[in-house]
Amino acid sequence: MIEFERHILSNGLKVIVHYDDSTPMVTTNLLYDTGSRDEDPEATGFAHLFEHLMFEGSDNVPVFDTPVMLAGGENNAFTNNDITNYYITLPANNLEIALWLESDRMVGLDLSENRLMNQKSVVTEEFRQRYLNQPYGDLLLLLRPLAYKVHPYMWSAIGKDISHIAKAGSDRVRQFYQKHYTPSAAILSIAGSSKPDDIFMMAEKWFGDLPSSEKIVRVLPQEPPQKERREITVYRDVPAAQLLMAFHTGGRESRDFYILDLLTDILSGCDSGRFPSLLVRKKELFSEADIYLSGEIDPGLVIFSGRLKNGTDIKKAEAAVMNELGRIATEAVTTAELDKARNRYESIRLLSYLSASNKAFNLAFHELLGDANGINTEIDRYMSVTAEEITDSSSRTFTPDNCNVIYYLPETK
Amino acid sequence: MKRLTVKQPPVIITPSAGETLFPETARLSNGVPVYLLGKGTVDLLRIEFVLNAGQQMEKVHMAASTTNAMLTEGTVKHDAITINDLIDSTGTMLNHTADKETASMVMITLSRKLEEVAALAEEVLFHPSFPETEFRMLIDKRVQSFLTSRQKTSVIGREEFYRALCGNNNPYGRITKLDDYNSLTTLATAEFHSLYYKPDNMYITVAGRDPEQALPVLEKYFSGNGTGAWHEPEIPRFLFEPAEPGRIFSEVSNSVQSAVRLGWKGITRNHPDYQGLQVASMILGGYFGSRLMRNIREDKGYTYGINSVVGAFHGAGYIVIITEVANGYREETIREIKKEIIDLCINEVSNDELNIVRNHFMGEIARMFDGPFNSAETIRSIIDNNCGHDYFSRFVETVKTITPGKIKELFNTYFIIDNAFEIIAGAK
Numbered sequence: 158m159i160e161f162e163r164h165i166l167s168n169g170l171k172v173i174v175h176y177d178d179s180t181p182m183v184t185t186n187l188l189y190d191t192g193s194r195d196e197d198p199e200a201t202g203f204a205h206l207f208e209h210l211m212f213e214g215s216d217n218v219p220v221f222d223t224p225v226m227l228a229g230g231e232n233n234a235f236t237n238n239d240i241t242n243y244y245i246t247l248p249a250n251n252l253e254i255a256l257w258l259e260s261d262r263m264v265g266l267d268l269s270e271n272r273l274m275n276q277k278s279v280v281t282e283e284f285r286q287r288y289l290n291q292p293y294g295d296l297l298l299l300l301r302p303l304a305y306k307v308h309p310y311m312w313s314a315i316g317k318d319i320s321h322i323a324k325a326g327s328d329r330v331r332q333f334y335q336k337h338y339t340p341s342a343a344i345l346s347i348a349g350s351s352k353p354d355d356i357f358m359m360a361e362k363w364f365g366d367l368p369s370s371e372k373i374v375r376v377l378p379q380e381p382p383q384k385e386r387r388e389i390t391v392y393r394d395v396p397a398a399q400l401l402m403a404f405h406t407g408g409r410e411s412r413d414f415y416i417l418d419l420l421t422d423i424l425s426g427c428d429s430g431r432f433p434s435l436l437v438r439k440k441e442l443f444s445e446a447d448i449y450l451s452g453e454i455d456p457g458l459v460i461f462s463g464r465l466k467n468g469t470d471i472k473k474a475e476a477a478v479m480n481e482l483g484r485i486a487t488e489a490v491t492t493a494e495l496d497k498a499r500n501r502y503e504s505i506r507l508l509s510y511l512s513a514s515n516k517a518f519n520l521a522f523h524e525l526l527g528d529a530n531g532i533n534t535e536i537d538r539y540m541s542v543t544a545e546e547i548t549d550s551s552s553r554t555f556t557p558d559n560c561n562v563i564y565y566l567p568e569t570k
Numbered sequence: 571m572k573r574l575t576v577k578q579p580p581v582i583i584t585p586s587a588g589e590t591l592f593p594e595t596a597r598l599s600n601g602v603p604v605y606l607l608g609k610g611t612v613d614l615l616r617i618e619f620v621l622n623a624g625q626q627m628e629k630v631h632m633a634a635s636t637t638n639a640m641l642t643e644g645t646v647k648h649d650a651i652t653i654n655d656l657i658d659s660t661g662t663m664l665n666h667t668a669d670k671e672t673a674s675m676v677m678i679t680l681s682r683k684l685e686e687v688a689a690l691a692e693e694v695l696f697h698p699s700f701p702e703t704e705f706r707m708l709i710d711k712r713v714q715s716f717l718t719s720r721q722k723t724s725v726i727g728r729e730e731f732y733r734a735l736c737g738n739n740n741p742y743g744r745i746t747k748l749d750d751y752n753s754l755t756t757l758a759t760a761e762f763h764s765l766y767y768k769p770d771n772m773y774i775t776v777a778g779r780d781p782e783q784a785l786p787v788l789e790k791y792f793s794g795n796g797t798g799a800w801h802e803p804e805i806p807r808f809l810f811e812p813a814e815p816g817r818i819f820s821e822v823s824n825s826v827q828s829a830v831r832l833g834w835k836g837i838t839r840n841h842p843d844y845q846g847l848q849v850a851s852m853i854l855g856g857y858f859g860s861r862l863m864r865n866i867r868e869d870k871g872y873t874y875g876i877n878s879v880v881g882a883f884h885g886a887g888y889i890v891i892i893t894e895v896a897n898g899y900r901e902e903t904i905r906e907i908k909k910e911i912i913d914l915c916i917n918e919v920s921n922d923e924l925n926i927v928r929n930h931f932m933g934e935i936a937r938m939f940d941g942p943f944n945s946a947e948t949i950r951s952i953i954d955n956n957c958g959h960d961y962f963s964r965f966v967e968t969v970k971t972i973t974p975g976k977i978k979e980l981f982n983t984y985f986i987i988d989n990a991f992e993i994i995a996g997a998k
Contacts, residue, residue, distance in 0.1 A: 179611045180940050181588055212858070217579060222859040226926045229585025229933025248933060253580040278871025282827070286874050286894050290827045292721045366575050394824055396717035428642065429654035437707075438651060444711040466710065493659065500661030504680055507612040508663070511941055 159510070159532050161520055162353045164360070168369035169341025172360045173520045173529050175348040177513050183249040183349025186517035187259050190344070190525060191337040192239040193316075194309040194377060194455065202280070202316025203333050205236040206325060209276040211243065216265030218258060228254040236314045239454045240525065246514050249350045253359050259345070260363040263338055268331055277322050284319045292395050296462075296565060303387055304403050304458055304561040308380040339370040346521035346529070348513040380405070380456065386557050390564040397444070400474055401563040402461040404554050409454045410526055415538045416550040417459055421448045422498045423490055423547075424481075429497075431481060432463075441466055442474045454526070458561075459554060471564050479557070486552035489544035502539050587935040590962035593949060596785055598793040601800030603773040605949060607942040610779030613681040616943050617688075617784065618775045619695060620950060622803035623673035623766035625741045626884065630758040631750045636708070637759040637767075638668035641675065643704035646697045650704050657690050670742055671884060672954050673766075678943075681778065685787055692791040695767060700756040713751050723822045724894060726995035727829030730820055734991040735835060735888055737811030742883050769793070770800045775950060777942035805956075810835075810886050815988065820995040828900045828996025829893075832907055834989055836880060836887030839957040843980060844880075844887070845968040850980045851880045852927045853919055854910065855891055859926065861910045862891065870906065872899040882955070889984060897997050904992060914981045918974035931969045935962055 161175045193204050211234065212221045225232050230247025245255040288294045298313055305311035316322055345364070347356050383405055407413035425432040425447045432446040446463040461482075465474055509515045516532075523531030596604045625634045642657070642664070644650045657664055660683040666675040675695060679687045719725045729745050736743030769792050776784045812835055822828075837844055855862035855878030862876045876893035895903045938948040939962075952961050 177611075179609065181936055182940055220859055222857065223926060224579075224582065226857060226859065226930040226933075227582045229929050229936065231933065231937070246937070248583070248585045248936060250583045251585065254582055257577075257580050275868060275871045279867055279874060282872065282894075282896060283874040285826050285896065290723060290825055290894070292718050362577075394721065396720075397714050427654070427658040429651060429658040434651050434654075438704075441707065444714050464714065467714070497655075497659045497661070500659065500680065500683075501663075502661075504614060504661040504663055504678060507614045507680070508678060510612050511610075511614070511943060 159516055159520070161529055163524075163529060164357050166340065166361065166365050168365070168367055169339075169372060170360075170364050170367070171344045171524055172357065173344065173346040173524055174353040174356045175346075175516055175520060176350070176353055177348055177516070178350045180349055180513050181248060182246050182513060183252050183347060183351045184244055184246045184514035184517040185252070185255040185259060186242065186244045186346045186348075186514070186521050188344045188346070188518075188521040188525060189241045189243075189337060190342045191241050192237055193312060193314045194238050195337065195375070196309065196312075198309070198317070200321055200325065200329055201312045201318070202314070202322045203325065203330070204241050205314045205316070206276060206280055206322055206330075207333065207338075208234045208236045208241055209280055210266065210268065210272065210330075211262050213272045213276065214267040215262040216267075218261050221258065221262065224254055224258060230255065237453075238310055238314060240522075242518065242521070244514055244518065252347070252351045252356070253363075256359050256363040260367065263340070263343065263364075264367050266334060266338070268327065268334065270327055273325070273327055273330060277325060280322050281319055284315055288315065292393075293399055293565065296399065296401060296563065299389065299391065299563055300401060300403055300460070300561065303389055303563065304405070305380055307378045308455065309377060310380070310453060310455065310457070336373065340364060340367050341369060341372040344521045344524050346517045346524070348517035348520065377455065383559050383561075386560050386562065388562040388564070390566060392566050392568045395565070395567050397467060398465040398469075398471055398567060399565040400461070400463045400465060400471055400478070401565065402475065402478060403458040403561045404559045406450070406457060406459050406554050408456045409452065411456075412546070413550050413554070414450065415535070416542050416546045417554065418450055419498050419502070419539060419542045420485065420490070420547050420551065421450060421459065422501060423494045424448050424485075426498070426501060435481060436463070436477060440477060442469045442477055446478075471566070475562065479555070482551065482555035486548060486555055488548070490547055495542075495544060499540060506536065585929050585932040585936065587932045587962070587966045588939060590935060590939055590966065592952070592959035593945070598769075598789050600769055600793045602769050602792060603800070604785065604788060605773070605775045605946075606781040607775065607777035607945045607949070608779070608781050610777065610781075610942045613779060614678060615681050615684060615776060615778040615781065615784060616676065616678045616946055617691070618674055618676045618946060618950065619691065619772055620775070620954065621673045621767060621772040623762070623771065624669055624671040626671055626806055626808070627766055628741070628762060630753060630762075631744065632746065632754055633758050633762040634668040634673060636754055637762045638666055638673045639708055640700055640705065640759055641666055641694045641698050643708065644699045644701045645693050646699050647693060650701070653690070653694060657687070657694075660687050660690075662687050681783070684784060688784075688787045688791045698763065700760045700763070702756055705756045705759070709751055709754060713748070716746065716748065716751070721822065721825075723825050723827060723829035723995045726820050726822055727831045727892075727993050730818055730993045730995060731831045731833050731890060731991060734813040734818055734993065735810075735833065736886065737809070737813070740808045740810055742808070742886070771803065773953065775946045777946035781942070805884050808885060813991065815990055817992045817994070820993075821998055822995050823997060825996045826896065827894045828897050828994055830895060830900055830903055831890055831892055831991070831993035832904065833888060833890030833991050833993070834984060834986070836882065836889040836984065838882045838885065838887050839955050841887070843983070844882070845965050846972050846976060846980055847889070847984060848880050849927060849931070849969060849972055850914075850977050850984075851878045851889065852930070853923065853977065854878045854914060857927070857930060861914070862907065865906055865910055866893065866903055870902075872896070872903050900994055900996065908987055911981065911985045911987060915978065915985065918978050921974065924972075924974060924977070928969050932966070935966065
């Protein structure tokens with residue numbers, strides 16, 4: 158049980174506090190309810206560009222990193238399709254430094270032209286390093302526009318086209334900041350050995366006087382049900398073929414999410430899962446075979462990803478995967494498989510409790526979903542999944558019409 | 571949007587590294603050391619077995635990593651699928667790897683499954699059967715990932731640097747060739763296993779809540795089975811044959827970025843300058859606001875990241891600056907790296923800059939000892955590198971007392987531009 162207290166400031170900032178005296182540290186996790194799904198289709202990659210700009214200094218902080226380092230802290234951030242998340246972990250007696258820094262960049266970010274120019278260049282190098290200069294690096298960039306035709310999940314956090322970043326003008330950048338970086342769009346979650354009462358007082362001091370702004374109501378086009386199988390083939394300079402198959406499923410709060418999360422663990426969560434045992438070891442079709450949930454808040458994807466053994470026919474490999482998924486949809490998983498998945502879930506959950514920063518993030522994320530206490534109640538949502546639910550959910554999900562396939566093949570030289 | 575009132579920034583409290591004590595050591599009746607790291611807050615135990623069975627001990631190239639990977643591919647009692655199923659069913663998270671110097675197996679397990687898991691650990695560590703089918707599948711998979719790695723500029727850059735530093739006949743410098751996979755056999759791995767996977771050649775760490783509970787269980791499964799009394803690990807000595815300093819270029823066709831490494835032979839962890847050198851390297855390129863990050867990323871925008879690293883093997887150390895830049899920026903990047911080094915050789919750093927790094931290290935050490943699981947990883951680095959149980963208390967002293975004059979001296983001694991290896995891996 159993760160105990161916490163919650164307080165909402167008058168400007169709408171939600172503050173969640175979890176006390177843990179087993180660590181000398183404290184983590185502040187500031188989650189902004191802004192991701193790449195909130196971008197204009199003609200100006201994608203902005204949420205992620207902002208993650209970079211947020212480290213470039215603000216009104217009272219010329220270099221963001223210096224006070225963090227002087228306080229003995231470390232910090233980082235990430236952006237995905239749903240959120241932009243910033244965290245600082247530092248000795249508990251320096252907590253106020255983190256609050257000062259976060260409040261300063263929430264209200265007075267330095268958006269000067271040279272900062273912007275430079276980070277546009279850094280992000281372009283990041284794009285090259287992570288997506289272009291890695292074998293198989295562009296797989297997920299290819300998947301999104303195939304699987305989504307309407308919903309903004311059709312582009313990745315790095316952006317639909319890297320030229321959008323190169324073209325990002327300072328007016329648009331300023332508008333994005335004013336719209337999305339506000340107290341009411343943020344959740345501040347703090348975990349560690351600082352006392353809740355002290356934290357609430359400090360939060361009031363550093364965030365209480367930030368002007369409130371209207372909470373944005375998000376209206377996104379919902380992806381209509383997919384009616385027929387989609388398929389693309391690409392050729393790349395890689396030594397082995399990769400098969401990607403993605404099926405639409407429910408959102409993060411749907412029952413299907415919990416059912417399929419447990420199911421994907423049964424299929425490929427560990428070395429004795431069905432896919433490593435059957436598709437890799439017994440049939441020797443793949444050298445690696447993995448299935449996982451993309452995990453977005455709006456309806457997401459279940460993604461199968463397998464590296465083919467040399468000599469395997471990709472159609473035959475695909476048929477074998479469909480066959481296994483079909484079996485899941487018709488025959489109940491065994492009690493032993495369910496027990497294994499439950500034991501594994503218990504270990505993984507307890508392991509996450511060992512890290513204050515992990516707890517801070519998870520509390521913030523559940524608060525975004527509707528209630529921070531979800532961190533506690535979701536245990537039941539996992540443990541109560543039955544074999545029948547798995548069969549039912551699989552039969553609805555793993556159908557040929559709901560499938561998006563990428564054949565990622567080696568160039569013939 | 572503007573803040574309504576102006577406020578004084580809070581005062582920064584100088585961080586402290588906290589306790590850096592080496593943990594209590596128990597011993598099994600055959601002498602195997604068991605390091606206990608308590609104060610856990612959940613009912614999970616992290617048990618790690620560390621064996622002196624790394625690459626440095628091998629006669630056949632890759633025997634160490636292959637032997638380690640084969641541990642869970644079948645035992646004398648169970649085939650591969652069954653043994654993995656038995657381990658996974660307990661909810662245990664298992665990880666086993668071999669590196670240049672040691673081999674290890676880590677199990678993070680529910681405390682209530684301890685007895686069951688210890689029995690399985692004994693089975694995979696000491697009674698693997700090295701079946702041919704699984705062996706062949708493993709080699710096929712490794713060949714595939716080897717071929718993939720040939721297209722990664724960062725991997726090629728790293729290999730070329732270690733080769734330049736150590737020479738091709740040294741296990742730290744040797745570059746794997748496709749042919750090497752053909753020379754590997756189950757016989758070679760079984761032989762490697764029989765020589766080095768023995769209780770007298772290992773130690774154990776147990777971290778979590780009430781780690782003492784593991785002692786009777788470990789005694790039951792790991793106190794027999796040895797060939798003799800526990801002994802300190804034997805460390806072989808190797809010849810280091812570094813290349814001539816200067817440019818080494820490796821072509822990786824079609825790459826859009828190049829890996830750049832600028833590096834030197836360094837010193838081992840027991841050298842009196844080692845800890846000071848870590849401080850110097852941090853100033854140059856160890857953090858977001860470091861000299862290199864500010865210049866090459868934040869000012870020029872040439873890269874997503876650039877780092878300076880100080881490290882050491884048994885018998886030799888190294889210093890290396892690592893980055894990946896667009897092909898067209900690489901010469902300019904190398905020029906700017908050299909410029910930053912020359913500046914640190916001529917001018918002393920300010921106390922303000924040094925304090926940033928000092929405080930950062932204090933926080934870093936506190937995090938390394940934050941909780942039993944982190945502490946277990948930290949003490950492993952102390953044991954494996956044989957750098958003394960007081961390594962971190964000495965490090966704290968060094969960081970607190972090092973002067974700008976000493977930092978300048980270290981740059982002049984160890985970062986000599988003319989002696990650098992300049993590695994580039996990328997398109998022509």
